[in-house]
Amino acid sequence: MTDTPRTIVRRTPWPESSSRAVVTPLQPSVVYSSESPDALDDQYEGRAKGYTYAREGHPNAEVLARKIDAMEGTEGGLVTGSGMAAVTAALLGCLKAGDHVLGGTQLYGRSLRMMNEELPRFGVATSLADAGDAAAIEAALRPETRMILVELVSNPTLRLADLDAIADLARRRGILLAVDNTFTTPRALRPFERGADIVIHSVTKLLAGHSDVTLGYVAARDPALREAIRVTAITLGLTPSPFDCWLAERGLYSFELRYDRAEENAARLADHLAGCPGVRELLYPMRPDHPDHDRARVLLGERGGNMVTFTLNGGRAEANAFVRAARTIAFAPTLGDIGTTISHPATSSHRALSAEGRRALGLSEGSFRISVGIEPIDLLLREFESAIAASGAASAE
Incomplete structure (x- = not known):
């Protein structure tokens, strides 16, 4: 005669409770059972x-x-x-x-x-x-x-x-x-x-x-x-x-806080970069020099968002120097992260286009897109200014 094994574990219903979890439970189950x-x-x-x-x-x-x-x-x-x-x-x-x-x-x-x-x-x-x-x-x-x-x-x-x-x-x-x-x-x-x-x-x-x-x-x-x-x-x-x-x-739950802080940083960073030597063009919807500024004000009001695009003087050598100098900023083809990231359309989002096709959109080897995060703005200003200076030094070599 064999005893019933005591190590068999069966699936059982979720425990009943008069209280409930504050945090949404994670339910990874692929299937759900029904009564009949x-x-x-x-x-x-x-x-x-x-x-x-x-x-x-x-x-x-x-x-x-x-x-x-x-x-x-x-x-x-x-x-x-x-x-x-x-x-x-x-x-x-x-x-x-x-x-x-x-x-x-x-x-x-x-x-x-x-x-x-x-x-x-x-x-x-x-x-x-x-x-x-x-x-x-x-x-x-x-x-x-x-x-x-x-x-x-x-x-x-x-x-x-x-x-x-x-x-x-x-x-x-x-x-x-x-x-x-x-x-x-x-x-x-x-x-x-x-x-x-x-x-x-x-x-x-x-x-x-x-x-x-x-x-x-x-x-x-x-x-x-x-x-x-x-x-x-x-x-x-x-x-x-x-x-x-x-x-x-x-x-x-932190979206509004993140969005507002990143948007505020983006506006400050855009104004700062627009005055940096070595920056040929800068785009941010809330700046009066943006080609669609009036439309942006109608559609978005004061909400300029967290994205900034700028173009450095020079080409691939200057772009490489800029990225290498911006060591604390992630060079990654993404956006919306809590931390600031930079991407290079010519080698990521628009790499499938010819150089002529990119030029038709106003993009060059010196074009970068910034997804601005929530870091202290003074830190971002210093890091970008230093990296842009490094790209200018590469141009002078």
Whole structure:
């Protein structure tokens, strides 16, 4: 006769409690059990609330989505596995073969690749036009145009889309307007309030804020579109990690503090760099010398954001010297981190373009994009001034 082993451990229900956790629990479970087939039917058919399989949704994603919904003034948004997953869900969920989508010429590099190389494989026609010129957008429309996709602030040239005019145009023509709000965030502008039909975020960036998650978010005004996007995301497996959702939710609690401090630093840094010898051009939307300054004031008010772009005198040698001298600032192709980062479009976001293509956008080997963080501003001013001086010394050699 054999005794029943005492080392067998079985799954048991979560402990009941008359109190609740202050911090959102992390639930990494892939599957959820139901009481019966009837109960499962009730979930799938909308008569009961519940979860079944994490690809179809899980608690941490829902908690995060509802918080971003509140920030954007909407409901029913969806968290995805990355910013590009959100773009993909919006495009493939709303478009079909024979449709045409018009994008801004300065979309994020992978969004451009989606437009130029991926969508045509599925029979969706694409083209690009300057989002800063509503007349150019209108001229590029076709009878089969189903969607216009723009970023409010372009990367890395920081030009502003003529959002109000484009929204009016889209409404009159019955075309969907999708706005990638990653750079501006709802702290600066809520696109649904300016006529957008779809809002997209790379949560990886400013919303999460610590370069330790990869997530996206997409929301649609129309419930039918919302459902189409959700089903597409589930089918394609654009599922977010519960742990990343948990981390991003934690990041949201400090979002306003981080955003305001970084924005204040960016304005100070932009004014300082504009006067530095060796800086040929500087772009920041709240500066009067920005080419879209008046539009920025209309759309963003005083919210200039945390992004600054500048161009050094010289070329690759000066760029290398600048990065090497800025040892305490991360040289990394990202943005929105709590710490300041710098990126070099010619070797990261715009490396796929020819030198001529980059010049057409106003970019050169000396162009850098700064995602300003929350460090003490005096420290940043000294570090950038020193690094720019080092680039000038390289030029003189």
